[in-house]
Amino acid sequence: MKILYYDCFCGISGDMNLAALIDLGVPKENLVEGLSKINLNSEYEIKIEKSEKLGITGTRVDVILKDKLDDEIHISDKDLHGHNHEHNHHNGDEEHHHENNHSHEHHHRNLKDIEGIINSSDLSDKVKKLSLDMFMKVAKAEAKVHGKPLYEVHFHEVGAIDSIVDIVGAAICLDYLNVDKIIASPVQVGGGFVKCAHGLMPVPAPATVEILKNIPINAGIVQFETTTPTGAAILAANVEEFTRNVDFSIKKIAYGIGHRDLEIPNVLRVYLGEKESPEKVGEHYILETNIDDMNPELYGYVEEKLFEAGVLDVFKTPIFMKKGRPGIKLSVLTNEKVEKDALDVIFEETTSIGVRKYKVGKIMLNRDFSKVKTEYGDFTIKKSYYKGKLLKYKPEYEECKTIAKEKNISIDKIYKAIYKQDVK
Structure with a gap:
């Protein structure tokens, strides 16, 4: 870490x-x-x-x-x-x-x-x-x-x-x-x-x-x-x-x-x-609410607002609620620092009138970033380590998307060019 x-x-x-x-x-x-x-x-x-x-x-x-x-x-x-x-x-x-x-x-x-x-x-x-x-x-x-x-x-x-x-x-x-x-x-x-x-x-x-x-x-x-x-x-x-x-x-x-x-x-x-550790363990919270009475067009906006507030992840699960009503379980992964801002978004921007909260442990591989050179330019890659060894890596999507648009080429070509490089 x-x-x-x-x-x-x-x-x-x-x-x-x-x-x-x-x-x-x-x-x-x-x-x-x-x-x-x-x-x-x-x-x-x-x-x-x-x-x-x-x-x-x-x-x-x-x-x-x-x-x-x-x-x-x-x-x-x-x-x-x-x-x-x-x-x-x-x-x-x-x-x-x-x-x-x-x-x-x-x-x-x-x-x-x-x-x-x-x-x-x-x-x-x-x-x-x-x-x-x-x-x-x-x-x-x-x-x-x-x-x-x-x-x-x-x-x-x-x-x-x-x-x-x-x-x-x-x-x-x-x-x-x-x-x-x-x-x-x-x-x-x-x-x-x-x-x-x-x-x-x-x-x-x-x-x-x-x-x-x-x-x-x-x-x-x-x-x-x-x-x-x-x-x-x-x-x-x-x-x-x-x-x-x-x-x-x-x-x-x-x-x-x-x-x-x-x-x-x-x-x-x-x-x-x-700080040496094979994995990084963090204490986080899940904020969760079931919604069956909101315009589904609004979920994208709510998700954007939650990420702007600093939450770590947002995901939506289709569920069936009482009386057979189809609904969505909105789940938000957050930490104590941004919990209040996340709650503000949920209560102000959705039809929810109540939220469940529970503590979760999150185990993450240690990560760092480096640059690789390709025929299309330099790209940032995120590398993940387990027990001190490089286990996997991936390019940053937004960066690849921007270059693909600028050069009018397939984003898949950029990914393939990156994965051809020798990453250490």
Whole structure:
């Protein structure tokens, strides 16, 4: 089992996360190529370089925004990690005042704008979903803090270009690493106050602490905001377990370097590790309901909504109910993390008025992914191992389908070309 562990002893921000994952081994070219698919290249530049804090060497990432009006450079999420700018918050919007006494108001985007940018891109479906899950964490928190409906809030944190880059970039990097489990330590949020339009705002800021509900935190190691809403959302949307217990073999250690100089190293440390086991055993739940009074056209839509919520599988079984009525048993395989969202879909989108729930064990072969070269291009294959030996492999269907359409060839030819390769 491949594990990614976030050691958040000095918190986490969007740029520190990108830097740490690149330092861990995600190729810069992979990140830059992925980000180019959201078609915002004219609005920012990304700078990636080696850096150090208090003797710890790692990678630093800067998202440099291109001011179309007067060529000023401005940073938003990074301001919270080392830039000497003053923050003024008003109804979720943020305006930055620069040391050269020029002011610039960022172009604000709402959640629907963000969804449009991501969904219209050429990113893979998995990266799109990961990105939107993280954005939704921030959006829900901002809506609650400011007392407005989700799609009526215009707020800087989600709308800023650097936050789009940080969150979509995080999804690209996590998709590349493709670990079996993501774990994190309790999250250090810092302490003190930050200046805003309303006066002094306590650290952690309201949006940050809202996102971190039900997540263990530490506070006060420095009088500074060490975790941003973006950083909190990356953890909240992706981490399965928060613990100090590192019960796996650490194979690689990497550091994302922050911007501000603090009394402690302002870095995000990440581990890539492995936990030996012939098979991976997971604890999951089946949510099940019998339905005999719903338009069958709706099942496809319900299934799509359930997968968007993050469930592991959906299947439908024809059954006969009382009085000989034909019906469908809708079964949903889920875990505790997305169970509530799955229930929301079932009760809001179907005619069900009750659901059965029972615990199931799931035994899975260890898996990893690699690329194979064929005459039609490079393809991702999923390899499955049993007792440490490669047992079987298969190509990713969506990738094969896309290339088959682009090249106007039979998808069967692509499958045959892949299976002709020597896979190890």
